[in-house]
Amino acid sequence: MSTHVRNAAEGGLGGSQPFIDEGVDTSIGSVDERLEAGSERFYYANPWQLIMWRFRRHRLAMISLVLLVTLYLSAILAPFVSPYLATTRFEGMQMMPPTRIHMIHEDRLMRPFIYSLTKTLDTETFRYTFTEDTSQVYPILFFMQGEEYKVLGLWSINIHLFGTGEGLQPVMLFGSDELGRDIFSRTIYGGRISLSIGLFGVLIAFGLGVLIGGISGYFGGSTDEVIQRLIDVIISIPLIPFWMALSAALPRTWDSTQTFLAITLILAAVTWCGLARVVRGKLLALREEEYALAAQAAGASKARIIFRHLMPGFTSHLIVSITLAIPVAILGETALSFLGLGIQPPAVSWGVLLKDAQDLVAVAQQPWRLIPALFVIGTVLLFNFVGDGLRDAADPYSA
Amino acid sequence: MANSHDVLVDVQDLKVHFYLHEGTVHAVDGVSFQVSQGKTLGVIGESGSGKSVTAQAILGIVPSPPGKQVGGRILLNLPENDASTRVINLSELKPNGSEIRSIRGKEISMIFQEPMTSFSPVHTIGDQIMEAVRIHYPNVSKKEARERAIEMLRRVGIPHSEQRIDSYSFEFSGGMRQRAMIAMSLVCNPRMVIADEPTTALDVTIEAQILELLKDLQKEFGMAMLYISHDLAVVGDVADEVIVMYLGMVMEQAATQELFDNPLHPYTEALWRSIPTIDGPLEKLSPVRGTLPSPFAVHKGCPFFSRCEKRIPGVCDANRPPLVEARPSHMVRCFLYTELPSEKANGAA
């Protein structure tokens, strides 16, 4: 379905009609038409190129896409990106604020480093403070060796992106929690679960939604009615209570993998409705469009009509819907885990991290515990920017 | 030309440009005409000729980004109570300000092409007609406004108007809706009505009825009319004087009978020839050759050059032809009727 608009600058007369020879100059003179540069390319692109082109113009969406890819990469490469494991505890380093990174030691510029820290109890406020011992310098090394981890369950590697070195003063970019665990590492590992649950949950929902929505939209009639009532019912049920209720049924004895799968399914259980609605709506509308009727009149089979003619009309809308559904799923998992109903310790997700940070008093004293929240907010915003950008790019009628 | 005492609206060298991100469209590029009291001026042109934009410019409703009036004047000669005339330059009035608003609907009103979408779907027809009255005559009571609306509906030929006044637009047929639209435009007794392709969306039989209606109403109310269409036959039926527009410029201007008897401009001739005739021997259809050039194109010479059968390369594409009086009261913009620019300093009009 490529759009080829005849560029009128190709010649004065449309078609190949010659002039009637009446003693008049019959050469087809070119008209002095100057199109602004760029509009020519505009006329010759096919729809996907147009969408990509317009998406690129949307700076915000492009930057967001890049950042999102970075986030997902760091989730995949979590053990490499984090200096420590999610469970590593550092004695005497509990509830430590983010480690300060210095570059100047004794008036000399050096590579980034940290000082050794000692924990002392302030006898007046009964609060712990961490004082720096400026005698010991621990440079931050890159691609250094640390704790071992397995890649794909097969190879054992121990290279980390950055760190100070085994057994030395740990560098904790986001501080530590009450058990002395590095929050930065936990956040990165947590991203693995939070980001992937959102993604997989929506992908499952997508499969279900396209299938059911497709059937509903294409066949119409009573199948459609029944399915629509069902969807009406499901979306009338408030999400959080519904998800809470479903997760109440999960046995406490399940391990992390099983819980992960269960939560994914729970998230998908409602999300498919939105996608099915989109598919059905578009199918219903496009089914009546004349180009579909034309295809039918030309003898195309139902399947061919659906896949070759109708689907390209709303694939872009589907992609937008998916992009906008993922953050909802991520927020859902975060909320569930925050309430203690989702991912259970020792597994880590952003929701679990926020749960640990829940005590308001603790928040006052250790505000760095809320940093994972920034990741949640950030991810949701990024997905929305990308989704909006895609939607604007795919809409042929917007400016 | 028109007697200067009777001129109601005087458009002088109007220029309206649209600034789009693909380029600038010179929608109206130096158009001048006059509409006299009680008379009808017909405007003929294809889509893209700028005829609708001209009408919009008179009422100040050109969509304002991206459109902008960049040149010319639109003068309205309003007779006052004391028999003097007030001249208002409509293009200088504050956009959407109270002055232009008191003219819209009251002195000059407009009938649009698509009656279905022109009415609000959630308000009754009566409500919308009465609104026109009550805006311009705030002292009129609701009851009186309603009476007037009912009377107007009756006058335009809608039966049972006391009941139909409370109907919604989707309950009317196309022809009835257009009649209601006409009623709405005349309810304040304007001095001029602009009809922007009022019958294009209607069936031919309904079209005939509406035309008859308009002519009757003009006889009865005595308003001036600016009738815009792409349909030559219709314009010929309804107009006293006609201008032919192409790509934002006036190509030819004459009294209706004169234009039909002696079409001078090659475009006009081509238009005439393209009308299929019922009587006479069977012949091949002969459309106007070629297609409209891109709206972003800038023409150094005559804009019709690319499709003109009588063009003179080197002359017609080099300079813009001026508007000249080729026959008495018959203006044409074509080098065929002008001295060639080599005999003048610069042929640009």
Add this chain to the structure above:
Amino acid sequence: MLVYIIRRLLMLIPILLLVSFIAFFIIELPPGDWVTTYVSQLRTSGIQLSDQEAERLTQLYGFDQPTYVRYYKWMQGIVTRGDFGWSFQWGKPVNDILAERLPITLTISLMALVFSWMVAIPIGIYSATHQYSLVDYFATFIGFIGLATPGFLLAMILAWGANQYLGFSALGLYSKDFLDAPWSTAKALDMLKHMILPLIIIGMASAGSTIRVLRGNLLDELKKQYVITARAKGLSEYQLLMKYPVRLALNPVFSTIGWLLPAIFAGEVLISIVLSLPSLGPLLLRATLSQDMYLVGSVVLILSALTIVGSLISDIYLAWADPRIRYGGVSK
């Protein structure tokens, strides 16, 4: 119009039925027969429960019979007695518990809905008519924040902020002094003070989406022909804005109650947990953690039913406001 209402009411019945199926499915989800668990729990904690009483419980809730009988008994209880079942965590009938908590949830939710409209509608209208202005960007920004920030997080931060900077404890619905005091204007004012935070947080998320919907619809309507006709008649920009496109653009806003309400209820549940409000939220949480399934299922059923009734009301409003739907004419 009446016919329309009756038709919609009739359609309500199968929908409510389906919801009750789902709610019951939830109740039956956890493995095991809760009566036996309950009984053994009671017995381990030292309460003497004779076999006869255990038998009676089993019969009352139909555990000696197949699932559909249990469902029937439950529904029968609801419809005839208003009895939603037994909460074995609290040892009380579910409806006693609900009666305490439901009104608060309803009040907060409805007020949050109204609040979000009061904020969103003016901003949405301004945004659409002054595209790309500062207010427009600001509104878009607020909309994004509202939708991206998990409500509970916002609640936590704002509550802490209120505590820190205003010395105001935002937790709970009443300050300690008023907790057991009889009703008075002072108590009411105190309650309102405590409601501000939840209202804002719950309302913001809905406000964000309402602004976007309204802005989008209004932008569409403003391009339509009838707006031009109205302008050509001489209406001022303000008049024609309010009378025509706004009226039409608002309709979808009011009709989106169908999916706003569930979101608001969900938000209310979550926020009330964080802020320890005496509404359904904390109740539901404890119930899910202790698998007190009749309570859980009933809460889900009631909230869903409320949502459905809410969307019925909004559909009826829409039919009244938009004559095209009433007459079965061209619908949007």
